[in-house]
Every structure is written in C-alpha cells, then in structure tokens.
Amino acid sequence: MGNLLGRNTQPSRVTEQDKAVLQLKQQRDKLKQYQKKITFQLEKERCLTKLLLKDGRKEKALLLLKKRRYQDQLLDKTENQISNLERMIQDIEFMQIEMTVIEGLKVGNDCLKSMHKIMSIEDVERILDETQESIEYQRQIDEMLAGALTQEDEDAVLAELHAITQGEDIAFPEVPTEPIPEVPEAARAQPERRGAKNKPDREMLAA
Amino acid sequence: MSFEWPWQYNFPPFFTLQPNVDTRQKQLAAWCSLALSYCRHHKLYTLDVLEAQESPVFNNKKIERKLSMEAIQVVFEELRKKGNLEWLDKNKSRCLVMWRRPEEWGKLIYQWISKNGMVNSVFTLYELINGDDTEGEEFHGLEEWMLLRSLQALQTEGKAEVFSMDDGKGVKFF
Numbered sequence: 001m002g003n004l005l006g007r008n009t010q011p012s013r014v015t016e017q018d019k020a021v022l023q024l025k026q027q028r029d030k031l032k033q034y035q036k037k038i039t040f041q042l043e044k045e046r047c048l049t050k051l052l053l054k055d056g057r058k059e060k061a062l063l064l065l066k067k068r069r070y071q072d073q074l075l076d077k078t079e080n081q082i083s084n085l086e087r088m089i090q091d092i093e094f095m096q097i098e099m100t101v102i103e104g105l106k107v108g109n110d111c112l113k114s115m116h117k118i119m120s121i122e123d124v125e126r127i128l129d130e131t132q133e134s135i136e137y138q139r140q141i142d143e144m145l146a147g148a149l150t151q152e153d154e155d156a157v158l159a160e161l162h163a164i165t166q167g168e169d170i171a172f173p174e175v176p177t178e179p180i181p182e183v184p185e186a187a188r189a190q191p192e193r194r195g196a197k198n199k200p201d202r203e204m205l206a207a
Numbered sequence: 208m209s210f211e212w213p214w215q216y217n218f219p220p221f222f223t224l225q226p227n228v229d230t231r232q233k234q235l236a237a238w239c240s241l242a243l244s245y246c247r248h249h250k251l252y253t254l255d256v257l258e259a260q261e262s263p264v265f266n267n268k269k270i271e272r273k274l275s276m277e278a279i280q281v282v283f284e285e286l287r288k289k290g291n292l293e294w295l296d297k298n299k300s301r302c303l304v305m306w307r308r309p310e311e312w313g314k315l316i317y318q319w320i321s322k323n324g325m326v327n328s329v330f331t332l333y334e335l336i337n338g339d340d341t342e343g344e345e346f347h348g349l350e351e352w353m354l355l356r357s358l359q360a361l362q363t364e365g366k367a368e369v370f371s372m373d374d375g376k377g378v379k380f381f
Contacts, residue, residue, distance in 0.1 A: 014370045014379055022370070029375075
C-alpha cells in the first residue's frame with residue numbers, strides 16, 4: 001500500500017538491485033530463524049539426553065546424540081549459507097557504490113570538459129599577456145610616483161650596499177699597514193688597483 | 208528496574224469513576240498516563256481488554272480494588288481520543304497502544320540508521336526488530352504493525368520507502 005502511495009507522488013526510488021538485496025536478506029532472515037530453531041532444539045535435546053542417561057536408557061541417549069550430531073552439521077551448513085548470502089548482499093551493495101562513484105566521475109569529467117570549452121588556450125595566452133602588460137604599466141606608474149629613483153640610482157644604491165658589506169671584511173687587515181713607514185712597491189700598487197672599490201670604505205672610516 | 212506506581216494507585220477511590228466532572232477529568236488523565244507508562248515499561252503494543260482487566264494496572268490486589276470493565280472502556284476511549292490507542296475490532300476487545308507516536312519511533316529508527324551510516328541501504332522488517340544489529344536499541348522487539356506505521360511516517364517525510372517482495376516487506380532508507 002505504501003508503495004502505491006509512493007508511486008503516486010513521485011517515482012519510486014527503489015531500484016531493481018534494492019529488490020534483489022531485499023530478497024537475499026529475506027532468505028538470510030529465514031535461515032537465521034531456522035538457525036534459532038535448531039539451536040533451541042539442540043539445547044532441549046541436550047537436557048533430554050542427560051535425563052535419559054540418568055534414567056539409564058543408554059541406547060535412547062545414544063540415538064539422540066546421533067541426531068544432535070546431524071543437527072550440528074546442519075547448523076554449520078546454515079552458517080555457511082548465511083555467510084554466502086551476506087557476501088552476495090555486500091557485493092551488490094558495493095557494486096552500487098561503485099556505480100555512484102563512476103557516475104560522479106562522469107559528472108566531474110563533463111564539467112571539466114565544458115569548462116575547458118569556455119577557456120581556450122589562446123584566451124589564456126592573451127589574458128596572461130595583458131596581465132603582464134598591466135604589471136609593467138603599473139610598475140612604470142609606481143616609479144613615477146616614487147619619483148626620484150631611476151635605474152642608475154638603484155644601481156648606485158646597490159653598489160654602495162655592496163661596498164659597505166665588503167668594507168667590513170677589509171677594514172681589519174688595513175689597520176696594521178699604517179704604522180709601518182716603508183711601504184713596499186707591490187703593496188702600494190695594490191690599493192691603487194682597488195681604489196675604486198675602496199673609496200667608499202675610506203669615506204666610511206673617516207665618518 | 209521495577210515499575211513505579213503513582214500514588215493514586217494505592218488510593219481506593221481512584222478505582223471508581225468520579226461523578227464530578229472536574230475530578231473525573233483529572234482521574235482519567237491520571238489513568239491514561241498510568242496505562243501508557245505501564246505499557247511503555249513492559250513494552251506492550253497490543254492489549255486485550257479482558258486480559259487488561261486482570262493485569263496489575265487495572266487490578267490492585269494489595270488494596271483489593273479493580274477498575275470496572277466500563278471504566279476501562281472509558282479510559283481506553285480517552286486514550287483513543289488522544290491518539291494513543293486504536294481499536295482492532297468493532298467489539299472493542301483488542302486494541303493497539305501507542306505510548307510513543309509512530310513519528311517518534313520513525314525518528315529513533317532513522318537516527319540509528321544515519322548514525323551507523325546505513326542510509327541508502329535495504330532492510331527487512333525482521334532484521335530491524337529482531338536482528339542482531341539492533342539488539343539493545345529501543346525499537347528492538349517492536350511489533351511489526353508499529354514498525355510499519357513508523358516507517359510509513361518516515362516515508363511521508365521522504366526518508367524511507369517501504370516495498371514488498373514475495374511475502375515479506377522491506378524498507379530502504381534515504
């Protein structure tokens with residue numbers, strides 16, 4: 001009845017696989033009920049066997065034990081069948097999950113494709129070029145606004161920075177040269193060579 | 208955990224329908240809640256009126272008082288008006304007791320389903336009320352008609368769909 005109601009308002013969301021799973025589960029339930037029945041019987045017969053042994057009716061007890069053994073085997077078989085059914089159910093359920101995964105991948109793929117259509121390589125190149133141009137333009141504006149510093153100034157600043165960092169290293173060896181009165185020829189030539197570099201140093205020292 | 212009887216239960220006049228309208232209304236309300244909590248405690252879902260008369264709810268042996276058949280019918284009728292009871296036959300001899308409404312049962316079941324990640328799975332009714340997995344859940348041992356009602360309540364919310372296969376019914380949760 002509920003099913004009919006469901007169908008009237010919207011298409012049933014129960015698939016053929018669901019029905020198959022239900023059928024399998026129904027079989028499993030039946031087996032479980034059967035199992036319960038046998039377990040109950042086994043328990044009952046165990047008590048009965050004890051009673052028979054107490055009464056000394058050994059043959060009857062033996063017969064019962066044989067029956068019990070058989071039922072035990074049945075129980076094992078049922079257990080196997082149940083696990084078979086359950087494996088099948090799990091397989092079906094897993095397949096359904098796999099199907100949804102594939103469905104998801106398909107949707108993702110389609111989405112990617114349609115997005116690629118919108119975004120052609122030429123467009124990207126053009127946009128990138130334009131961006132680069134804009135950056136360049138922006139840089140020029142920045143320079144103009146920041147004013148004074150041209151490329152040459154920048155170089156000079158860098159050179160000075162370099163000299164300062166160099167100067168710190170050289171400053172130490174220069175100290176002992178001063179008190180010595182006679183400077184060898186070779187040593188005198190050296191400062192000449194490095195004159196350009198050392199000049200800022202001296203300015204620093206003087207300051 | 209034993210059932211806790213309300214104080215009225217040991218109060219003899221409680222077992223006679225009161226003529227005064229106000230008193231009677233209070234009395235009926237107390238009877239209704241007693242009957243419902245008794246059923247809830249003992250997990251009763253169907254009642255037979257004749258049997259009910261003999262059960263401890265309506266029959267207090269300690270003070271030797273019992274509710275008359277007519278009074279029981281009045282109490283049951285009151286429960287029916289509140290939506291907690293439904294007659295199974297025209298003679299009003301058997302009834303279904305719903306101390307928890309189907310929607311609430313449905314909610315409980317659905318909570319369990321979603322907690323265990325079993326949305327989108329198929330279940331047999333047997334599995335839900337007698338299966339090993341639901342052992343210890345409140346709805347374990349629920350009577351099938353009650354389960355079916357609660358599932359139908361879920362179905363109207365679009366959270367489940369009941370369908371049948373061969374001789375048994377199954378349900379799929381969404």
